[in-house]
Amino acid sequence: MRGQIETFVESDRLRQRAHALIPGGCHTYAKGDDQYPVLSPGIIARGLGSHVWDIDGNEYIEYGMGNRAVGLGHAYPEVLKAARAALALGCNFTRPHRIELECAERFLDLVSGAEMVKFCKDGSDATSAAVRLARAYTGRDMIACCADHPFFSTDDWFIGTTPVNSGVPAQTRELTVTFRYGVLQSARELFDTHPGRIAAFILEPSRGDDPPAGYLQALQRLCHENGALLILDEMITGFRWHKAGAQAVYGVVPDLSCFGKALGNGFALSALAGKREIMRLGGLDQSDRPRVFLLSTTHGAETHALAAGIATMEVYAREPVIEHLYRQGRKLREGITDSAQRHRVRDFFRVVGRDCCLAYATSDRDGQPSQAFRTLFLQEIIRRGILAPSLVVSYTHGDAEIEQTIEAVDAALAVYARALETGVENYLVGRPSEIVYRRFNRPVAPPPVRTAAE
Incomplete structure (x- = not known):
């Protein structure tokens, strides 16, 4: 050592x-x-x-x-090589680049249950877009997120559920409710308490331990029976549990799912994917419903990040x-x-x-x-x-x-x-670390007063 x-x-x-x-x-x-x-x-x-x-x-x-x-x-050499090659040709344009299509094709080949995908930069953008899409599709305003999973988004709909909710209006906080992972009755009670109001349930498919047998499928059936969608946050489980995500391990096809983190091997790249019937509301070829302003990011399709994503997915598919x-x-x-x-x-x-x-x-x-x-x-x-x-x-x-x-x-x-x-x-040198979700910081001690002689 x-x-x-x-x-x-x-x-x-x-x-x-x-x-x-x-x-x-x-x-x-x-x-x-x-x-x-x-x-x-x-x-x-x-x-x-x-x-x-x-x-x-x-x-x-x-x-x-x-x-x-x-x-x-x-x-990682293969990923860097791909990103460098894309950068040499420019990284951002006023019209789409063909690499956007190539990355979408590679992603949808890997995550076979999804039918459409839209890329962005971070997990919060993807999950918040999923929430907006679910609200538009169902015509409902409330979201249920899993109380046992620590983080879904920096946006108000989630941060309002944490102790660090300063700056989030009370009206916004009231639109998100929480449920317990693996406990179907917890979900049933929310539907009973808020009939006709919940647009979607969002959760990670797993935090480590496998879900109870059949839980994810039963939760999705319960959502559909009550007119809601199931959103899986695969930021962590994607490209770890399985190259196609934990949904492939557990045999469930969510209505919407969100990927990120390892998708670009460190490059800023995330994805919202899901069923065409739902995702199309953010497109240009539907006219039977009001438009959804889904994701619009100047840097969401930077060519070098998409190239890194393609190279990363190719390594996962091949090795x-x-x-x-x-x-x-x-x-x-x-x-x-x-x-x-x-x-x-x-x-x-x-x-x-x-x-x-x-x-x-x-x-x-x-x-x-x-x-x-x-x-x-x-x-x-x-x-x-x-x-x-x-x-x-x-x-x-x-x-x-x-x-x-x-x-x-x-x-x-x-x-x-x-x-x-x-x-x-x-044995500990200095103060202990803190939990992230705390309402107040510890008071900072003022520096010692020193005299001129010192």
């Missing part, structure tokens, strides 16, 4: 400047300083394969891979990417679980999720979920060259990376075990 990483001088300098210029210091809440230990890299300089380097020159094996957006690996994700994830789970058992912390530190998309759960000595212990674990693996807010692997995580990670985790869990015995505060 490499020597411990302790120096983040340049990261610390630049993150202070970032917070002065950028609210939150970054552009995705999951990447914020409040999600990481004090001893952590604040600024990443570059990545290659499953490795990244911070601005201080420290090297890490990365997991999470850009919040699951990089399925093949950083700077055993999905099998590799499952295999390496399984090795990681088994090795870490063995280590947790050896250090007698298995009741307090658990690897969770599907092998292709692993995470971990941390508890204190009372068995309660603990941000402090999560922060300690992150701190200790970062010190040992592992950057892992989750344990999500890519196609470029080889056996050597898995072995080195297990070795680093083993050392971190030894510290975790001591912290359970004598107190996490004795």
Whole structure:
């Protein structure tokens, strides 16, 4: 194992400047300083394969891979080659480029249950367009989203359901209701409470564990019986559970589905796909209903991002990417679980999720979920060259990376075990990380007053 990483001088300098210029210091809440230990890299300089380097020159094996957006690996050669070739011809035009059709054909060949697709830049655009389309198609105003799934959109229809709902009008918040995953009765009760008002149910097909047998099909039947649509958010499950998404694993064809993240291997590309009867409302060839202003983004069809998407989908279609994700994830789970058992912390530190998309759960000595212990674990693996807010692997995580990670985790869990015995505060440097959905920030302590002599 490499020597411990302790120096983040340049990261610390630049993150202070970032917070002065950028609210939150970054552009995705999951990447914020409040999600990481004090001893952590604040600024990443570059990545290659499953490795990244911070601005201080420290090297890490990365997991999470850009919040699951990089399925093949950083700077994957085939994807970069395709994007560079497209860029050399210009990236944005006043009329459509033929690559828009080519990407649509490739996507619909892969996700065979969908009949039409429209591309955009991020997951929020896709899910919010799906919500608008469902409302227009059904003539209803309410949306039901799954309370057990953490994120669907930055837009008001979803953020209004979270504690961070400042700025969302009360009238908007009242139009979204929530239900429990895997509990059909929870959905029935919403239809009973709001008869004739719910346009769609939106949920992820899975967060890790498989849904109860037949649940997704039963939920879709219930939706259709009550005049609503079923929308599957495949941002995470797409290109991980199966190259055609979790819908292919579970044998369900949703009315609408949303893909993103790994679709472009890190390039900004997402997709709204679905049945022609519904999607056509956003087109030019229907006149029996009012038009739906579906998706209109200046940068939604940038040629280099679509080229990256095509190249990414071709790799998934041709190579055993999905099998590799499952295999390496399984090795990681088994090795870490063995280590947790050896250090007698298995009741307090658990690897969770599907092998292709692993995470971990941390508890204190009372068995309660603990941000402090999560922060300690992150701190200790970062010190040992592992950057892992989750344990999500890519196609470029080889056996050597898995072995080195297990070795680093083993050392971190030894510290975790001591912290359970004598107190996490004795091992954690600085404050613990925070949950994203909190209504208020912690008060920021003022800087110390120094005299002229000092």
